[in-house]
Amino acid sequence: MSRPATTHDLIGIGLGPFNLGLACLGHPLDDLDAVFLEAADGFSWHPGMMLPDATLQVPFLADLVTMADPTSPFSYLAFLKDVGRLYPFYIRESFYPLRREYDDYCRWAAERLDTVRWGERVVAVEHDGDAYVVRSATGRTWRGRHLALGTGTAPRMPFDVDGPALHSADYLSRKDDLLASGSVTVVGSGQSAAEVYADLLAEQEHHGFELTWVTRSPRFFPMEYTKLTLEMTSPEWSSYFQALPAPRRAEAQRGQAALSKGISSETINAIYDELYRREASGGVDTTLLTATEVTTARWDGERYTLDLRHTEQQATGALRTDSLVLATGYAPRVPEFLQPVRDRIRWDEQGRFLAGPTFAVDHADAEVFVQNAEEHTHGFVAPDLGMGAMRSSVILSQVLGREPYAVEKRIAFQEWGIPDRYRDQAAPPVEASPPLVEGRAQRHPLVEERAQRASRDQVSR
Template sequence: MTKPRTVFTDADSDTDSGVETAPPVHDLVGIGLGPFNLGLAALADPISELDCLFLEARDRFDWHPGMLLDDATLQVPFLADLVTMADPTSRYSFLNFLKQTGRIYPFYIRENFLPHRREYNHYCQWVAEQLDSVRFGQQVVSVEHDGEAYVITTASDQGDQAQTHRARRLVLGTGTAPHVPEPAREAVAAEGPAIHSADYLARKDELVGRSSITVVGSGQSAAEIYLDLLTAQPDHDYQLAWLTRSPRFFSMEYTKLTLELTSPEYSAYFQSLPAEKRSDLLRSQQSLYKGISGDTIDAIHEALYTRSVSGAAETTMLTNTELRGVTRTETGYHLALHHVEQEEDYEMSTEGLVLATGYRAGVPAFLEPVRDRIRFDEQGRYAAGPTFSVDHGDREIWVQNGEEHTHGFVAPDLGMGAYRSSVILAAVLGREPYPIEKRVAFQEFGVPDRFRVMSDHSQTEPTEESR
């Protein structure tokens, strides 16, 4: 196989000699273009002294296309767009998108702070189309360091040539990948209607043609898919099941004092805890960010109730159920299950299987040549510092949504994206182009200094009577 020819992009070439010179060095290159790096690109755009480039493998921006259901909304208000929480005057705000597309009055009359997920995707596409710093169709294949700068090599969709970009700094926004539990990996890898929720809409027509469908998962995606299939069930006459390992169908906690945990103060407190304590906390906090919206739960119950007026719905909902194995059969799949509380094994069969089992962060293989420049923890995860930096000097490489284990459950929260971008830009520039809030919560986390027990050095010697 012939190695692709390297093409230096944005380069000044010597036309007389035919010699290609090295490409210019960008101040910052972002790799991956989800909402977080897109927000960083939008906030960096007005900063004249900053030369940025953002690379994305896909041909256009698309945010979880497999879950862009018609009625699905974000779980955060429209203020949690790409830029507003950092710069409410930005031309890239969601409200400006509505104004420029003639939709601001319908949104106002709707009186609902939660945008539709498809609408949010259109908004992000609108922003991406306006940014000269964004390059689509650029699959990063390697990142090296030449002693002066990072060298990022990309391949086009055709794979017939490589392009090279150079940067003083990197921001990794490669996001998370669909997670398939080990017992189901072989089934999902093979042909057949066993899919991850990320592919739901693309495979929905195939699923609803089956006589039975089982959804596995505990969070919002599982609930939305179950509701969508429940709604479509009368037209296709399949049996429908929903299995969750959780002891109940948890609703997301959305009270105001709980929301204060998505704050800079709590994130700083979380970072100060030992790694083991952070892991325990994340497990205990799953209902705060992996639960189901109350509206979705209510809609499911209303659909079930409405169906029950005419007779029992062909559906099964099981909690405390752990998936232990998946075996392919002639018509579908045999599921080996375990009831966690009763400690009993049981089984069921299904023709279609949807795994709404979430996403996991990872370290891209293209970083291997510069792995020695990156800080990792004992489990091989990014060891992100307070400014989201992961390089040893805290001034060259930053990560977006790869630091849940160090910064807490705010890592994937859209509402904190603009804050994180503000912190990264301040670290790059040595100043705050956007004011960074230091305190937003009424409550305090940890032991306040004013209540700490005085150290031995500051205490007076005990008297004879006190002895």
Template sequence: MNAPTTPATVFTVSGGSAHVHDLIGIGLGPFNLGLAALADPISELDCLFLEGRDRFDWHPGMMLDDATLQVPFMADLVTMADPTSRFSFLNFLKQNGRIYPFYIRESFLPHRREYNQYCQWVAERLDSVRFGQQVTSVEHDGETYVVTTATGERHLTRRLVLGTGTSPRVPECAATAVAGDGPAIHSAEYLARKDELVDRRSITVVGSGQSAAEVYLDLLTDQPDHDYQLAWLTRSPRFFSMEYTKLTLELTSPEYSAYFQALPADKRDRLLKSQQSLYKGISGDTIDAIHEALYTRSVGQGGGGVAGTTLLTNTEVRGVTGTEDGYHLALRHVEQEEDYEMDTEALVLATGYRAGIPAFLEPVRDRLRLDENGRYAASSTFSVDHTDREIWVQNGEEHTHGFVAPDLGMGAYRSSVILAAILGREPYPVEKRVAFQEFGVPDRFKIQPGKIQPSELQTEENR
């Protein structure tokens, strides 16, 4: 554990007096906002959180009216670390006269718009948060990190927490199409460009997760008003639902994360691919709503299909070529190993997000601990510098800590761990074990040195 932090000091830099923060958080998504809220009552910690946007706005391109979180309201910014915090979701409801309507609603899942409003409410109450501060470079002057913003401001700090999040992932075969002028977009832009999409004669959605399902359902609902052809393509063998069984949810526990971290890197990468239904699936409610909409549409049509829409599984997009009217898709049926094709005037790629190392860190790249693939090599405390005392990452460690990295429910836990590493004490108790099951081989069952191995035992027949 690191030594406790000391109060922020003032010293001379380049002929002037400069304030040195204990911690600067770069980027303000839910995770760094949660860290800011949990750090707020800690008097000995001087923090500053910088965000390039003018205000907090979480996935505005997917802020659909009926969309809910896939985690309960307790997975807010602070509750799992400090249920008494004034920054809790329940306090937000109480202060806005909405706690009884939320109670009567009897649903644990807040609307996504409501969660966004809650985060904005928290951000407005934190003096440590600064918007309109796009970070352009981070340097080290031998004693402190120098954080420079697009406005020309320079901020000094002993420590950094990187909360820059992830960026939209666009398949290489579609990169040229997305970069063009036509309506080929990532789902992150969906609402901003929806009007452009629905004016086309055909729209194709590509993806297998919650975003793809929500976009398809929204377009399916609006289809009668616009009369476009609508298709949904997924590479998965079926439209996977998110798995919510209780023992499976224990894989979000601190002890499973520790077990995952101890595995070799290649095994972690393979395991993540096999666990996609645990965090990249579709909520059962959304799947049911899609089926109900299709069923309702099918009444009176006869047969099992629905005119005007196509759903295809096992379909991989191999190429996207611009045409005079839109795009030509080169497709491959994974199971049947058969190539086929489709034309569409508009394309929505709900193909997820990927983490990366921001360009502004290039001047201090040598201070970062990276793996052989150039990714953050995060420690058990989420530090990514060689000393484990200076730089931490939020939601950039999926490959080291497992699929819980983007899970809102683990945000307060990770913030608690980071604060404990900085302060040398636990301002918020950090749970060590929460699961009933055990991962790996329990110590009490391990074979002791010198003890006969089961494989060495011989039966009477094979002597």
């Protein structure tokens, strides 16, 4: 295997918000040689859901860098100042940017980086005995000691479906087709389902289609956003979650839908107000079904038949609809290009990445890091934009052998688990999940080498 001339400290694969944040935080570090490869020709974040009035569900402080470095020139406030919108944002008095503004911000940041290589779709990752070799479809090759995988998630399809059904990820590109049909059914429980339903509801008066929203949740529940609950987006809660045995982590996740998959109360209230207005004006042709699961979707060439099961009554039924929108979320995916190095990576029993405390998934626990592919090990905070800067800080500290950005270890008032001072000393210790808590007494040789080099440089200064 021929070797590229340069061996980078870090190669990032994929450039969504998380790897983009890692690139921005790494940009000013003189002792970091990094490159980021992205298949697309430019940055684009969920274009199919870029609705005009949609906002982020996290404050602007959850940008690419601020929670790690508030002084960074890549902050959201720096973007607003650069484009002349800082004062309008201030006068608006809302912590929550428009989704379109956030997309513009990320594109602005990406264009200021010289470490990004656009149009480089990675097709293979190999290891030559000393470092990873990354090959793209263009024939170019890069070599690096560490990898950061930010390849994103794929639309989740909870049941087999054929025909012209679309995922909410493609909603805007096919909206005109929906408006021209006689009936539209939206399936889903979270913010995306609510936004699609609200947008179609606003169009219904002009186009006259029948509109149905089906959710298997027992109600249209709001995102839980109280302050003590928000403390769960913290390093110590994530550490607590990681230490739970895998079955208990899965059980805990099932009870946390309102923490990450709920609907903003503003969206719920706006939908109700529109339904009330329409009812007062003569009625509205819409149906909202809760606690109802779609088990199959059959396409006969003209319409869908959705088989329904009520989760509380255990009753079954069927719904006929011309068009189907699946707002059923996203799931991490394991890229095919990792096949040559699968033996270097830890996997759980379901074939998912088994990430350790530092987001590393390789057996050495120091070479391959994941961004937003660790929800099953680190909890619901994995896809949270507000935790991205902290995760990037941890990854950079592992790559460099030093902590370029302070990583908060404790920020919460509350405790998770029984504190040692209250623990019954006679009770057996809580069984932890070994792959997530062992092996950090010694650093990997690559990390140790960087740390020793940094220490020597500091002494020489």
